[in-house]
Amino acid sequence: MGKHKKDKLSKAIRDNPITRPGGGLGEQLHNDQVVNPSDQKQRSKDKNRMEEDPEFVDNKTTKRILKQARLQQQQLEDELAEEEETAGDRSQRRSGKSTVRKSVKLGGVSAAQESEESDEDEFALVSGDEDERDQETFSKEISIDPDDEQALEMFMNKNPEPTKKLGEILMEKLTEKQTEIETQFSEAGVVIHKVDPRVEEMYEGVRDVLKRYRSGKLPKAFKLIPRLANWEQILYITDPNGWSAAAMYQATRIFASNLKEKMAQRFFNLVLLPRVRDDIDEYKKLNFHLYQALRKSLFKPAAFMKGFLIPLCESGTCTLREAIIIGSVLAKNSIPLLHSSAAMLKIAEMDYSGSNSIFLRVFVDKKYALPYRVIDAMVYHFLKFEKDKRLLPVLWHQCFLAFVQRYKEYLSSEQKEALQGILRVHLHQQITPEIRRELMNSKCRDEVIQENAAMMVDS
Template identity: 35%
Template sequence: MGKITVSETRGKPRHNPLFKDISTQGGNLRSTPRSSHGSNKAKSSRANKKENEEEGFLDASASRKILQLAKEQQEELRDEENAERPAFGSSFQPEEEEDDEEEEESDEEDEDEEEYSDFEVEEEYEEEEIEVDEQDAELFNKYFQANGGLGEQSINLADKILAKIQEREIEIQQEQEGKPSEGVLLPPKVIIAYEKIGKILSTYRHGKLPKLFKVLPSLRNWEDVLYVTNPESWTPHAVYEATKLFVSNLQANEAQKFIQTVLLERFRTSIEDSEDHALNYHIYRALKKSLYKPAAFFKGFLLPLVDSYCNVREATIAASVLVKVSVPVLHSSVVLTQLLQRDFSPATTVFIRVLIEKKYALPYQTLDELVFYFMRFRNASQPQSHDSMDVESKDKKGPQLPVVWHKAFLAFAQRYKNDITDDQRDFLLETVRQRFHHGIGPEIRRELLAGKARLTSESAPKEAIMVDAF
C-alpha cells in the first residue's frame, strides 16, 4: 500500500465543516458568541434582547404592552354592547335591574341590622351585674386580701420582704446576746444515718470519708449533726481528716467551734491516756492543719488551753506547732498581748517565749506590753503560780521564777534590745538585778547594755498602733 502525499489530501477534505452539518440538521447557529462573564450587565442584556429578536421571542415590556392593548379593546367592545341593549329590551330590562339593586340594598340593610343587634346584645351582656356568692367572696378574700375582709388592703410584696428582714435581725440579735434560737429536731432518718457514720469513723484508718460526712460543713446545724456521730469515739486518723475538712470549708468563727469542741478535747485526752504522756501523731498533724486559720486556732485552742490551767508539758507540745508553722504577725501580736495580760503561769510563759523567738517585727504597742510584763516581777511580793519548774527556795527576795521565764526574758533582750527606750532599759536592768539567775542573768544584762535606744514616737517608722487581727 503506497503513501498518501500532501498534495492529494489538500484538495479533498475528509468531511464537511461543522457549521454545514449543524445547518443541514435544522439547528440555528448563533452569530454572536455569548459572554463568558457577567461583569457587564448592559452588554449581556443587549445581547439577550438581540438574540430574542432573532429567535422570534418578545421581551417582558413588549408583552405587557400587548396585553394592555388587548384589555382596552375588550373593554371598548363591552361598553358598545351595553349601549346597544336598551334599544331592543327597554320595556322590561331596567325594572329587573332596579329590582336587583333593591334586593342588594335590602340585603345590606339586613346585614347592618344584624351587626347592630349583635353589638347591642354584647353591650347589654357587659353591663349585666353578676351576683357573687358569699362563700366565693370569702374564699377570694382569703387568698387575695390582707385579713379576709372585702374592703381591706391586699398584701404587698415589700411588706413581706421587710418582715423577713426583721425576723433575720431578731435572730442575729439573739445569737449575739447568747440566746440562740430554738433548735430544730433532727429527723429519725438523719440520726440513724449519722450514727452509722459515727461507727465507721470509730474504726477509720485510711481512705475516703463517707459522702454524708463531707456535706456536714455546708449544713446550717452542723454542730447538732456532728454530735450524733460521737466525736469522742473517732480514731486519730478520722480526727485529722475531719479537721482538714472543717477548717478548709468553714469560716474562722465556725472553725473555731469545731477546734474547741473536738480538737482541744482530743488533744488533752490523747496526752492523758498515753503511757509516756505523748501526743498522737495524727492529732499533732491535725493541730498543724488547724493553724491555717490562725484566728480560729488561737481563739478555739490556745487561749482556752491556757485558761484551763494546762501543765507545762501540754504547753510545750502545743507550742512546738507554732514553731513549725508560719503565722501572720498581726495574729501573733494580738495573741501575745492577750497572754501578757493574763495571770502568770509557766505554761503561759512557754507560749510567750515561742512567739518572741519567731522574731516578728512587732508593733511598739506589743513591745511596751512585753516590757511592762517583765517589769512586774521587780517587786519581791509579786504573787507567783503554784506550778513552778524550779525548787521554791524562799529568801529575802521571794520565790524564784521558773527557768522558762528567764529564757523568755533573754529571748526578748536578744531580739528587741534596739526597740526599747532608755528608761525601759533601766527598768529592765533593775529587774535583772532583783530577779537574778546565775546562768542566764549575765547574758540578759549584756544584751540590754549592747542595745541602742529606739527612735522617738514622732520619727518612728514602725507602727505604734496594733491592729486587732481577731
C-alpha cells in the same frame, strides 16, 4: 586350641557389638561441634512456652531447683534431728511426754507449714510452764506496800476540778435552746431543728465508721456537715469523743477549710482542744494524726488562736508537756504577723504560768517586726514580777533573754532601766549576766529614732 578360642571371641564381638551411650569418639566430637536438631527444636519450644507462660520453667532450671531443694532438705533434716533430741529431753523432764517430729517432705504439705506445726507443738509443751512461772514471779514483784501507797496519796490533789466532756458541753448547748426551736446559737448562727429519724440513723452509721476509721475515704454524709445549718447538732450525733485519731485529722481538714472563722473557732474549742489534752494526759505524748490536725488547724490562724491557744492559756491548767508539744506546732508553721501579735499581747496580759513563757518564747524566736504596742506589753509582762518574791522558773529567765536578744533596740531608755531593776530582784546564775550584757551593749529606741531623723535631714 588357642587359635580356635580367638576365632570364637572375634565372632562374638562381630555378632554383639558394644554400644556406648554417646556413640563412638567420632560421633561424640561431631555432636559437640554440631547442634542436634532435636535439642534445638526442644529449646525453641521451651522459649516460646516461656514467653507465653511466665511461670514456665525449663528443664535445666528445674534440675538446678531440684538439686538445691535436695540440699536444703538434707540440711533441714539434720537440724530437725538435733532439735528433736533437745526438745525431747526438755519435754520428758517437764511433761513426761516425748514430742514426735514430722519429717520434711517436698511433696504434699510444704516444709514451711510442717515446721510451723512442729513449732506450735513445741510451744504448747514447753511454754506453758514458763508462762505460769513468769506470771507467778510478776504477781510477786508488783505487790505494793501499804505505807508506800499512803505516801503516794499525799502528793495527789484532794479536790480536783471536775472536767466536762465534749458530749456534756454540746448537750448543755442543745438543752438551753430546746424550747426555742427557731432561735439561734449564740455566735455560730446555728438553728436547732428537729432531726429526721432517718437522718439520725444515717449519722449513727457514720459514727460507727469514724470509730474504726484508719485511712481511705470518709462517708459523703460526714463531708456535708459543715454545710448544714444545725451542724453542731449533727456533729453531736457522730460522737466526736469516740472518733479515732485518723478520723479527727480528716475532720479537722474538712472543718478548717469549709467552716467560717467563728464556726471553726467553736470546733477547735469544743472538739479539738479537749481531744488533744486528753490524749497527752493519757499517753504522755501526742498521737501523730492529732499533731497533724493541729498543723491543719492553723489554716485559720484567728480561729486557732481564739478557740484553741487562748482558752488553753486562760484555763490555768496547761501543763509543761502540753505547752512544749503545742509550741512545737507553732514553731514549725508559718503564722501571719497580726495574729501572732494579737496572741502575744493577750498572753502577756494573763496571769503568769510556765506555759505562757514557752508560748511567748516561741513567738519571739520567729523574729517578727512587732508593733511597739506588743513590745510595751512584753516589757510590762516582765515588770509585773518586781514585787513578786517567789522563785521564778528557768523558763521565765529564758523567755526574758530571748526577748532582749531580739528586740533590745526597740526598747526605750526608761524601759531598759526598769528591766535592769528587775535583774536585781530575780537572779539566775548563768542567764542574768547575759541579759544585763545585752541591755548594756545596745542602742535605745530613742537613739535610733534620732539617728534616722538626722539622716533624713542630711539627705
